Amino acid sequence: MIEEIGRTTEGDLIINVGPQHPATHGVLHLVITLNGETIKKVEPHLGYIHRSIEKMCESLSYRQFIYVTSRMDYLSSHINNHGCALCVEKGLQVEVPKRAQYIRVIMDELTRIASHELWWGAMAMDLGAFTPFFHAFRERETITDIMEKTCGARLTMNYMVPGGVMAELHHDFQKDVKQFIQLYKSKFEEYNELVTGNVIFQNRMKSVGTLSKEDAISYGCSGPVARASGVSCDIRKLYPYDIYNILDFEEITATAGDSFARYVVRLKEMQQSIRIIEQLLDNIPEGEYQAKTKAVLKLPKGEFYQRVETARGELGVYIVSEGGTTPYRIKFRSPGFSNLSALEHMVKGLKIGDLVAAMGSLDLVIPDIDR
Amino acid sequence: MGMNEKLDKEDFPGKIHETAGGGIVLSKLDDVINWARSNSLWPLTFATSCCGIEMMSVASAKYDFSRFGFEVARATPRQADVIIIAGTIVNKMAPVLRRLYDQMADPKYVIAMGACAISGGPFFYNTYSVVKGADHVIPVDVYIPGCPPRPEALLHALITLQGKIKAGLTREQIKESSYLNP
Amino acid sequence: MLKEDLKLKLTDILPPIGFEEGGEWLNVNVPSGELKAFVLQLRSDPDLLMDYLFCLTCVDWKTHFTMVYHFSSTRYRHNIVVKAKIDRTNPEIETVSDIWRTAEMLEREVYDLFGVKFLHHPDLRRLIMPDDWEGWPLRKDFEDPVNMIRL
Numbered sequence: 001m002i003e004e005i006g007r008t009t010e011g012d013l014i015i016n017v018g019p020q021h022p023a024t025h026g027v028l029h030l031v032i033t034l035n036g037e038t039i040k041k042v043e044p045h046l047g048y049i050h051r052s053i054e055k056m057c058e059s060l061s062y063r064q065f066i067y068v069t070s071r072m073d074y075l076s077s078h079i080n081n082h083g084c085a086l087c088v089e090k091g092l093q094v095e096v097p098k099r100a101q102y103i104r105v106i107m108d109e110l111t112r113i114a115s116h117e118l119w120w121g122a123m124a125m126d127l128g129a130f131t132p133f134f135h136a137f138r139e140r141e142t143i144t145d146i147m148e149k150t151c152g153a154r155l156t157m158n159y160m161v162p163g164g165v166m167a168e169l170h171h172d173f174q175k176d177v178k179q180f181i182q183l184y185k186s187k188f189e190e191y192n193e194l195v196t197g198n199v200i201f202q203n204r205m206k207s208v209g210t211l212s213k214e215d216a217i218s219y220g221c222s223g224p225v226a227r228a229s230g231v232s233c234d235i236r237k238l239y240p241y242d243i244y245n246i247l248d249f250e251e252i253t254a255t256a257g258d259s260f261a262r263y264v265v266r267l268k269e270m271q272q273s274i275r276i277i278e279q280l281l282d283n284i285p286e287g288e289y290q291a292k293t294k295a296v297l298k299l300p301k302g303e304f305y306q307r308v309e310t311a312r313g314e315l316g317v318y319i320v321s322e323g324g325t326t327p328y329r330i331k332f333r334s335p336g337f338s339n340l341s342a343l344e345h346m347v348k349g350l351k352i353g354d355l356v357a358a359m360g361s362l363d364l365v366i367p368d369i370d371r
Numbered sequence: 372m373g374m375n376e377k378l379d380k381e382d383f384p385g386k387i388h389e390t391a392g393g394g395i396v397l398s399k400l401d402d403v404i405n406w407a408r409s410n411s412l413w414p415l416t417f418a419t420s421c422c423g424i425e426m427m428s429v430a431s432a433k434y435d436f437s438r439f440g441f442e443v444a445r446a447t448p449r450q451a452d453v454i455i456i457a458g459t460i461v462n463k464m465a466p467v468l469r470r471l472y473d474q475m476a477d478p479k480y481v482i483a484m485g486a487c488a489i490s491g492g493p494f495f496y497n498t499y500s501v502v503k504g505a506d507h508v509i510p511v512d513v514y515i516p517g518c519p520p521r522p523e524a525l526l527h528a529l530i531t532l533q534g535k536i537k538a539g540l541t542r543e544q545i546k547e548s549s550y551l552n553p
Numbered sequence: 554m555l556k557e558d559l560k561l562k563l564t565d566i567l568p569p570i571g572f573e574e575g576g577e578w579l580n581v582n583v584p585s586g587e588l589k590a591f592v593l594q595l596r597s598d599p600d601l602l603m604d605y606l607f608c609l610t611c612v613d614w615k616t617h618f619t620m621v622y623h624f625s626s627t628r629y630r631h632n633i634v635v636k637a638k639i640d641r642t643n644p645e646i647e648t649v650s651d652i653w654r655t656a657e658m659l660e661r662e663v664y665d666l667f668g669v670k671f672l673h674h675p676d677l678r679r680l681i682m683p684d685d686w687e688g689w690p691l692r693k694d695f696e697d698p699v700n701m702i703r704l
Binding site: 462463495496497498499500501503 | 682703
């Protein structure tokens with residue numbers, strides 16, 4: 001444990017926030033130095049959920065390691081699997097059938113909406129509003145029901161494989177998703193009425209945790225955190241994979257860089273995801289859902305890097321292969337790691353209540369940081 | 372007040388003895404205490420990884436666990452009755468879990484949710500930092516398999532725990548009765 | 554800028570470096586003593602402007618380590634991979650955390666898992682493993698008979 005918890009000589013107080021704390025969204029341990037209620041220093045201590053995934057993957061085959069990665073950032077588990085499958089396909093030089101690409105993108109966008117829903121509910125709960133949590137889970141349950149009918153699992157679905165997807169869509173997939181889109185459009189206004197326009201909420205979020213554009217680039221932030229500070233970094237637009245290059249959607253950026261801007265960016269991203277799904281849903285081409293690949297995969301000698309846009313930011317999968325059936329070294333560049341390193345810079349000089357608001361707006365998932 | 376119409380034999384422990392003016396309920400104090408304790412267990416919010424999201428689903432409106440008595444999820448262990456270990460326990464987190472368990476007041480119960488809390492789960496082979504099962508750290512009453520278990524599985528486990536308490540078979544109760552009958 | 558233009562530009566800046574063939578982006582091999590000067594050039598040169606460090610890691614090749622840095626430019630959108638070979642018995646390299654703030658935590662993670670010392674790092678200590686852990690877990694010769702159950 002930390003020895004210096006207690007009072008220092010200059011009248012500052014050093015206390016622990018976490019690891020078990022309802023507002024940290026997982027096991028994050030922050031040691032904060034306070035002067036009264038003003039924060040002087042924030043130091044994150046990580047490793048409370050370090051499951052040694054990178055070492056474990058060195059002994060798993062290329063088909064097996066994908067199931068572990070869906071437990072890294074479990075709220076966007078499809079997107080994690082997608083990134084790993086794309087990296088392996090890059091090494092194998094395999095062509096994924098069009099039908100599989102359409103299915104992958106639809107699942108990705110549904111996952112993105114589900115992740116942002118949970119973020120919205122949890123963030124409102126941190127600030128003291130308990131009701132939006134139930135509204136968010138109502139939509140999230142509809143999405144997980146759709147996922148369960150196709151993929152078999154609600155949270156950690158291992159649906160993407162190198163070469164395509166694992167199984168065919170269920171019969172009522174298009175009908176279910178259309179029903180969900182209708183439900184969503186009618187309920188989205190509730191979010192703005194309940195939370196966004198609330199005066200107390202806006203006062204707690206505006207000008208709290210400001211991150212300038214240069215700092216966002218220097219700290220390596222990505223995803224909605226960087227986009228709210230004005231950095232244009234959506235991987236789906238800059239380095240498109242699968243069929244994102246033919247889709248018509250906008251990249252949402254804002255300039256304020258405070259917590260409220262990050263909030264608004266994520267809400268608008270949910271609407272863009274609905275737009276993408278609507279473009280794809282009726283046009284899924286017929287064909288194979290999985291390309292033919294060997295049973296035991298061997299990547300040629302070399303290094304492969306693939307980036308995908310998860311709900312939190314840019315996930316990078318870096319595989320170093322020596323020609324065998326297992327990877328020699330895998331590195332996952334996690335979005336939460338870099339976003340967290342900007343936390344101290346954001347909250348210096350603010351109060352503890354602002355720390356909670358800033359952490360909520362960063363949308364951290366701790367197993368993604370610790371791997 | 373018409374208590375004997377509302378009283379169901381399976382629900383409240385005890386027998387109804389009919390008398391001329393109405394009826395009186397005969398029961399053992401232990402049974403009444405176990406009934407009261409099992410119907411009002413307050414969980415501690417302790418979620419380390421993915422199973423925590425399924426626990427949050429159970430807390431929300433579709434699979435509601437407050438209809439079984441788990442009404443208020445306390446954030447502090449001092450006011451909680453049951454700790455639901457949802458997620459993997461690693462070497463760095465094990466002393467923290469032990470400390471939380473020690474801070475809970477008696478009687479306390481433990482549910483191990485998910486494959487990681489039972490035995491290390493998918494992280495069993497070739498990992499250097501995972502504790503292979505939460506019962507290396509604290510004694511567990513109910514185990515729930517699954518990765519992650521469905522919300523209905525968690526509800527089944529909560530009802531099983533309630534049944535165990537009513538029957539007097541949890542570790543706490545066995546320990547207490549061994550003090551009384553050494 | 555395209556891969557070939559980048560190659561020409563970089564040979565102008567610092568001649569004694571090697572290029573690796575194959576791979577999606579340009580791979581540059583730099584001797585570890587000259588890494589800091591090279592990446593400073595990458596950052597400040599007006600045609601390159603690599604201001605985004607998105608991946609910093611280390612690979613254990615059993616005879617030596619290789620530090621791998623992935624850079625990108627938010628202005629021109631080109632990517633480059635810089636590699637530096639370091640000695641395995643006494644791994645040391647200059648820090649780049651004064652140029653890109655994201656390297657502070659990334660280098661702490663590499664120190665924690667591989668044991669590479671970063672010179673002039675503001676705060677080099679263990680990040681993910683417990684403070685009193687002994688050994689460098691991600692090295693290929695790491696043995697832990699107590700915790701690791703081999704399949």
